Amino acid sequence: MTEHVILFAGPMGAGKTTAIESLSEIETIRTEAINTDRETADKDTTTVALDYGEITVGDEDKVRLYGLPGQRRFDFMWTILNERAVGLVLLVNNDAADPIKDLDEFLEEFGELHEKGGIVVCVTRTDVAPIPRIDKYAERVRELMPGRMIPVFTADARNSDQMRTCLMSLIANIEMTAMIAASEERAA
Amino acid sequence: MVSMTKARHSLGLVGLSPIECAKIAMFIETEAEAAGCPWLVLHSDSCDALIVPSDVEFTADPYQVLIRLVRYNGAPTGGLAITAPVNAPDLIDILSQAQEQLGKRQVPAQAGPSLRVKMEDMETVPANDHYDARSYFGAQASHMTNGSAALKADPYAYASHEEHLSSQPSAMATPAPQPAFQPFPGSQASHSPQPAHNPATHAGHDAHGEFCAAWDQIAVALYSIVQNSAPAVAEIRIENLDMIRIDFRFRAYNSRIPLEHVSANGSRIAIRSTLVEAFRPPIVNLPGESLDKLFWFIGSQAFHGMGAPWMKPEDRYRLRRWPNFTELNHAVADMRAAAAIGNCFLNAAELSAAAGITPEAATRTLNAYSLMGLLEIQTDRTAAPVVFAPPPERASGGLFSKLRSKLGL
Numbered sequence A: 001m002t003e004h005v006i007l008f009a010g011p012m013g014a015g016k017t018t019a020i021e022s023l024s025e026i027e028t029i030r031t032e033a034i035n036t037d038r039e040t041a042d043k044d045t046t047t048v049a050l051d052y053g054e055i056t057v058g059d060e061d062k063v064r065l066y067g068l069p070g071q072r073r074f075d076f077m078w079t080i081l082n083e084r085a086v087g088l089v090l091l092v093n094n095d096a097a098d099p100i101k102d103l104d105e106f107l108e109e110f111g112e113l114h115e116k117g118g119i120v121v122c123v124t125r126t127d128v129a130p131i132p133r134i135d136k137y138a139e140r141v142r143e144l145m146p147g148r149m150i151p152v153f154t155a156d157a158r159n160s161d162q163m164r165t166c167l168m169s170l171i172a173n174i175e176m177t178a179m180i181a182a183s184e185e186r187a188a
Numbered sequence B: 001m002v003s004m005t006k007a008r009h010s011l012g013l014v015g016l017s018p019i020e021c022a023k024i025a026m027f028i029e030t031e032a033e034a035a036g037c038p039w040l041v042l043h044s045d046s047c048d049a050l051i052v053p054s055d056v057e058f059t060a061d062p063y064q065v066l067i068r069l070v071r072y073n074g075a076p077t078g079g080l081a082i083t084a085p086v087n088a089p090d091l092i093d094i095l096s097q098a099q100e101q102l103g104k105r106q107v108p109a110q111a112g113p114s115l116r117v118k119m120e121d122m123e124t125v126p127a128n129d130h131y132d133a134r135s136y137f138g139a140q141a142s143h144m145t146n147g148s149a150a151l152k153a154d155p156y157a158y159a160s161h162e163e164h165l166s167s168q169p170s171a172m173a174t175p176a177p178q179p180a181f182q183p184f185p186g187s188q189a190s191h192s193p194q195p196a197h198n199p200a201t202h203a204g205h206d207a208h209g210e211f212c213a214a215w216d217q218i219a220v221a222l223y224s225i226v227q228n229s230a231p232a233v234a235e236i237r238i239e240n241l242d243m244i245r246i247d248f249r250f251r252a253y254n255s256r257i258p259l260e261h262v263s264a265n266g267s268r269i270a271i272r273s274t275l276v277e278a279f280r281p282p283i284v285n286l287p288g289e290s291l292d293k294l295f296w297f298i299g300s301q302a303f304h305g306m307g308a309p310w311m312k313p314e315d316r317y318r319l320r321r322w323p324n325f326t327e328l329n330h331a332v333a334d335m336r337a338a339a340a341i342g343n344c345f346l347n348a349a350e351l352s353a354a355a356g357i358t359p360e361a362a363t364r365t366l367n368a369y370s371l372m373g374l375l376e377i378q379t380d381r382t383a384a385p386v387v388f389a390p391p392p393e394r395a396s397g398g399l400f401s402k403l404r405s406k407l408g409l
């Protein structure tokens, strides 16, 4: 069985737990606690350890979806999972105080995942806050990671179709980059 | 090969007063209504022919025919000229001379409208670098002014069809908001270059020849407006009804009915565009729908699966950013295509091979991306092409393909 670990990262309230629920085939494992930081995200609970969901494909492949806690005091979880991951779904909620700064921080933290596989950026809650527009994110990604092609989408974490589009695009990009690298290696 | 739009030329009005522009647009529309006037009037300086006042310093590109407007007391000029105040017979006369000159220039065999767009000859240039009209707020090109594109099909191209596309001689001089315009809530679906499950809905087939030709012309007009980069609004009218409204400043549009139900089939169709000042209220109900959705739809419908007239088959293209697929009606194959062309420069044939799609689908994809302003161009023909290994058929064992079947996509 080949396992493919995909991480879901992003600030508090970006929709990581929700996104995994939208994608997972199994009842997701959640570690929620009462949210005491209502200022950052106005919701009842927040993830304290991690979320887990999975999609099994035949009896050969398992896609493991891990959601990281958005709150910084749980940072230690990030390092452990980072090592096993091949892809990152970076969620940023557009209604945050400074979502582009959030993007910066998380790309800095997880940017290397692009080299191990790939990254996709999903901008959530654009229905709540229509700006900044998606081109701003795409521009910033290009500045921070020049020469790499990272898909940027708007997505509602509650919408399974949209989350599948994000996940499939991530995998398409990972496979295509691997294929190109292989061809270049053979050509060299 | 049927070339539905072969006799179309674009006419750019540069440095003229709004009244002069309105008059010229009106004359041409009237002519289009009565006879087969093959001119498309645009407020762009990248057109086949240009009318420029004789006292304005201006150098046309070699492919362009320059017509000088000689105002009162102005000295006559060599070459083609027309005197102010412009009247209809003079204008039509000078345009037929211009058409003759263009005809003699014998464009290398290429289908589609003969609108061309200036491109810098650098190794990699953005295909559409003045794309975001918003960032050009206030930077209005002062020599540009209102234009209108009266669409009239080439009567010869339509010889077998009774109905012709024709223009609407009405004015959209002031883009004042019309609150009466209430678009129906559009369906989420727009069109995708990849016929996912239902190839029958994939447009561009001969049975819908007129339908496609209309989109061809709309695509050319929109491309030209976008290239112009000045804040503009546009309106696509079908049977006297403003069907689609576009505000380029906000990259938004409203459509009365879902795009795929918009039938430009043999009906009276006109597109008008007007420059607006940044501070004017939007002509669409914001937030509206994303312009990319409209461009994706039109770009993939138009040109019968052949390259758009502004694309060169020898050039290679790469994505500057991914399209926002969650707001476009897309097939999974579109994601693979985006992944391929997102990571290296490809032409249509190479894209087709890399993504495992038909050459026609690859061409439609390129047309759509280009209209959306997503492509950068590699003009260096000597660059080695990327050879994909293993071939895409073999790659079907990848996680992407497995998930695709698993999720029933």
Ligand SMILES: Nc1nc2c(ncn2[C@@H]2O[C@H](COP(=O)(O)OP(=O)(O)OP(=O)(O)O)[C@@H](O)[C@H]2O)c(=O)[nH]1
Pocket: A010, A011, A012, A013, A014, A015, A016, A017, A018, A019, A041, A043, A045, A046, A047, A048, A067, A068, A069, A070, A071, A124, A125, A126, A127, A128, A155, A156, A157, A158
């Ligand atoms: N309106 C709207 N709500 C959304 C959208 N995406 C997600 N949400 C909601 O936003 C909230 C996001 O919460 P979570 O999924 O718990 O966010 P999280 O990233 O797991 O947050 P932490 O675990 O606290 O770090 C949920 O209530 C979602 O239903 C969207 O696009 N629009």
Ligand SMILES: [Mg+2]
Pocket: A016, A017, A018, A046, A047, A051, A067, A069, A070
């Ligand atoms: Mg959570």
